[in-house]
Amino acid sequence: MATGDISVRLRNLAKSYWRGTLEIPVLTGIDLDIPRGGYYALMGPSGSGKTTLLNLIAGIDRPSGGELEVCGHALNRLDDDELAIWRSRKVGFIFQNYNLVPVLNAYENVELPLLLADLGRAERRRRVLRALELVNLTDRMHNYPRQLSGGQEQRVAIARAIVHDPELIVADEPTGALDARNAEEALILLEHLNQELGKTIVLVTHDPKAAQHARFQIHLEKGVLDRTVEVHDRPELPRILPGPEGA
């Protein structure tokens, strides 16, 4: 596969923590290629290193060894400020606890990543409204996070993750705090982002049902990639988004 078609390329990636002089390896020898537009679910028991791996891919943590190239950039060669700029352009984050800014309303939360780009107010507004429309929350845009339900908060967070049109979306247990119905809704939303907007998605989850939405499941076991499984019997995608395609 040509480099341009690869979103995430990991070679012999390792991460250790140090407790005094004692090295605690968390990830070892990770080799992984995720193509552009891929949808991968990262699974494994608690403590197997899922979050650690996701954080490395998303550029908010540094590996102890190995190479990683994400969205065309060798992240090891970027300094902290360059990495921040890279994240602001290439990565959308979705967290288990939504992590919305409590003093900003839904609209302003979604606008936050755009403040880092060189965009005029009108252009920002256009993009924020489009993202809010995508998650079907236009009518709630003046609400503050505490005035939204968990499901709505997570949809705002999803809008915030895509508003700057990143190539990669990372989600760490995005349904962990949601009930079954809202979880399902959020997962379907992610699937649409993947299928219709072509976003590369890496989803960390415990939940096998959630992982069924991805196209591949990667299993981590004690910091080592155990196996990658293609998902065949994916549930049919109901139309909830005004997608680019017809019926």
Next chain:
Amino acid sequence: MKFLTLILRSLFRSKRRTILTVLSLAVSVFLIALLQSLLGTMDSLTTSTASGMRFVVQDKASFTNVIPQSYANYLRQQPEIEQFTAFQWFGGEYKDPKNFFANFAVDPETYLQVYREEANLPSIPPSQVRDFIRDGNACCVGKTLADKYGWKLGDVVPLRSSIFNITLRLNIRIIFKGQRNSDEMFLAFNIKQLQEAVPWMKGRVGAFTVRAKNPSDIPRLCDRIDRHFANSAQETLSITENAFNLNMIKMLGDFSTMVHSISGAVLVAILIVTANTMAMAIRERTTQISTMRAIGFSSGQILSLLMAEGLLLSLMGSGLGIALAMCAASLAANVAGQLLPWMADFIITGETLLLCVLLTLGLGLLSTFIPAYRASRRPITEGLRAL
């Protein structure tokens, strides 16, 4: 600026805490501004050039005692003396004990010479000066004082003094416009009236104000005069006018040291209060800060946002404090200025304002920097885990 909403909202995230902090900052700035201004006002008294030319010859035991008028004969012989005038504190009240202002019995002719700067002598019409000197019942008053009671030239002012237990009826012959408000809260009349009305004042005066030709002669003059009267019935004490003015102030102890140490203590208190508020406000936003950094905010941007918050907080505090101090100062000048003449000059100078603003800005920056810097450098993953 597109981040202003975020900064303001974050600042008022905990309204009560922010308001309490702003109020405590305001009170501190208020205190410092007032104390420093008070000090500055007193300082300007001591550095006034005209008063630097003068000294007072008074009774050695107490400045409330009277001394023989004949001491003037010796003063007249001193070549370094340009002019001198006798005076006596009258302590008179106008109609009501509440209507209190400085009033003195003086030797009219020499008084206007010795205090020519304060009375702005060249601007007084010569005919008024003549009337003031000739009319035994004449008095001169400052414009501020005259305006306060609606007095006009030629009006008769009854003044009752409980010290001398008499009431004098004085004709206003001069209304002068001084350089400072404090110079105008003032009434002076002919000492002869007092000496005629009060038997024990005959041939006596409260003190002499002496104007030297050259300020550098003053120490030598003081020394010579006091030595001359050392063996007479009443010994004298000659002190510079500033020292005389400050006599009462000095009774409070070393005021300036006190002001500076209070200001210092207040500053330390502000620093602790602001540092605590900002540290708390930043610590409880650990996850939010890490989230913003994950989204792409750089450490520098986070630091700037937090610093802007701290600065804004201290600016609000100092703004409010200064506004309060200005109100208090004009109130003090109006109310206390009637009791203590020098208080009529009480204003908060630009320098004091600048000092207060700079101090609070410095404190705001200092108190915010440490927690803000740490928060902005903290590993993102650590902050995201800290829920």
